[in-house]
Every structure is written in C-alpha cells, then in structure tokens.
Amino acid sequence: MSRLTPTPLALGIALKRWRLLHRVKQTHAAEIFGVAQSTISRWEAGLQEMAPAERAKVERLLAARFESATDRALERLVTESPREVHLVCDFTHRLLACSSSRGAQFSVPVVTLLGRSLWRYATPEIMTKELETLLQHNQGKNPENFDYEFNLGYGRKYTDATALFKALREMLDDETRHHMKKESRTMSG
Template sequence: MSHPGRALKRLRAMRGLKQAAVAEMLGVDQTTVSRWERGIGRPEGREAAALERLLAAPAGPGADRALKRLVSQAGEPVHLICDITHRLLAASPARVAEWTSPLDIHLGERLLRYASDEIRAAEARLPDQGWYEPVAPRLVFYTGANADPDLRIRPGWMSWERLRLEDGSLARLVTTVSWGEQPPPAGPAA
C-alpha cells in the first residue's frame, strides 16, 4: 500500500470519524493516527493489516450494487477492484472471457499477483501521477502480457479510473482500451 495517510484522512471525513475512534479500531493511540495522516511513519505488521481492512472497499453484495451490476453487464473488457487491496469486486463477461477459470473463484481475490511487469511499473508510478490527489486523473498505459494461464492479460492499452464508493472507500475501474500494439489512445498517458 502506498502511504495511507491521505486515504485515512479522507475515510475519516467521509464517515465522520474522529482520530481517536479510528485509533481505537486499529489498536493504536490517537497520536499515531495523526502522524500517519501527516505522512510521518508508516503502519507495519498488525497495524498495517488492520488499516488495510479499514480502508478496503467492501466485497459484499450490498455495497454499490448498481456500479457492480453495470460493470458485470458491460460489453467491453472491464473489471472493478479495491484500489487499496486490489481485490476483485466485479468483472464484465468480456473480461472473464479472457480467463480460463470462472469468475466466482476470483471475486474477492487480490489480483496484483497476476499483474504484468508494465502494470506493476504503473502501480509504482501512481503517487507521481497524482493518483492519490482528491481528483485522480484517468491513466492510460500500455501493458504486455502476463505469464499466468488462468487470469490472462493480453498485450494492449489499459485505462485506470479511480472511483469513490458509497462508504468512502476507493475502487479502480480497469478497462482494456485496445488490444495489440497500436498508437496510444487520446488522453493523458501514465
């Protein structure tokens, strides 16, 4: 997880939580939460895992049903993941058609382990691209194939768009813009 301070502060604002309440949830003191929000220090071990659970987008069926339904019915290859944990929240039939294993096996699964080298590099550049600002840009970049036979990633242009879910957590809409080696689509590139 990149530095969680901004996400933690945003989550508190969205849910109307005080630092002391978050500190109690995480089993730390209020001063620690304050330091994290100011970018001083990072949670590690148990604290990092607890913070990730707090910030993670819910995978349950009740959270943002309409958005998940739209993604699940989209005609283009698209999927929705939690922006913090990379857990799969929904995928379109066109995306699932690229995979050799069924969707239900992967719902709630962390997908970063399937990433291509280019996707990992784009993930590492997110802070420099303004991804963690209040309004994140749409990022478009080229990815090569991955080496996994189950969740195959084909070479092509991909876009990432950050969305805020109703509970204040963040999700990422991942869309294949075009497959193959083509000139980049219009718009800012990562």
C-alpha cells in the same frame, strides 16, 4: 509480510486518506480502534506498526465493499456489461467484479480470483499507466493537502520487479519527495 500485504506506512497513509475522505478526526479514529490519538498519528506517519488485530481491523475498514445501493449498481454495471471490464479495489487491488467476457480471458475461473489481489498479474502496460498517474500527480495541480506520501508506497513491490520500472519509479519518488518538502514549507511558512 507477504507480497500482497501493504507496508505499515502504506496502511497508515491509506488510513489517513480514509479519515480525511470521511471527515473523521484522529480522536474519533482512536475511539474506533481503542487506541490513543497519538497512536493514530504514529500509524499514519508509518512510525509505529499496528498489532495484528488492529491491522486486521484497519484493513477491514479500508477494504472496498458493496454496501450502498450505488456500489451494488456499479457491481451490476460491471458484471452485466457485454464489454471486457473488471473492477478492482484501489487500496488492495482485489478483484471486486468482472464481466463474463472479461472473465473468459482469464486462465482460471473468475470465482477463484474474486477477492484476490490482481497486482501480480499486472502487465507492463498497466504498470506504465500506474506510473503515469504518479507522474501526473507530480506535474499537475493537486487539491490542497494532497497526500503525496501515499504515492511513495503505492505498488512499489511490483514496479521494483523490473529494472526499467524501478529506475522510473526512483525518479518519480524523488520528485514526489520534492513536492512533499515544498508543500511542508508552504504550510509552515
């Protein structure tokens, strides 16, 4: 698995998040992928790896694309902005759009970065903000059925690259697991 490839658990969690967002039941997702409903359940729990063809299909489904008029308007807003802005996919961290003023800051032409993950270029400030978001998920009031499990795999390979971020991440993950257990007890009791 490459550094930029999501783990089976992260991919399964992202699939579940997509299903819930689009109100797709596991049985319908199973039809889409040509597998049993129980397979979807095991993928989402990270208990079963996907075959390469299934994985590619899930990644294509989850990858951000500019298909709707709203998406294309957002892309234009970013690319035509005089400010130094860029847009990345939440799931893959791929560069989706970039303003020319932001592109001028890159050491390589923007065209070579479009569609590629930018996680490896994240500054300590960006990683700090990402960890801050995880902290907010643990401290704030989240929607019912909030998917804490997604946070456990999010950006881990990059936050584990330095001792400080790894230590912070371990504390945040412990708190996340605590919330998951608490939510599990609430739902079952």
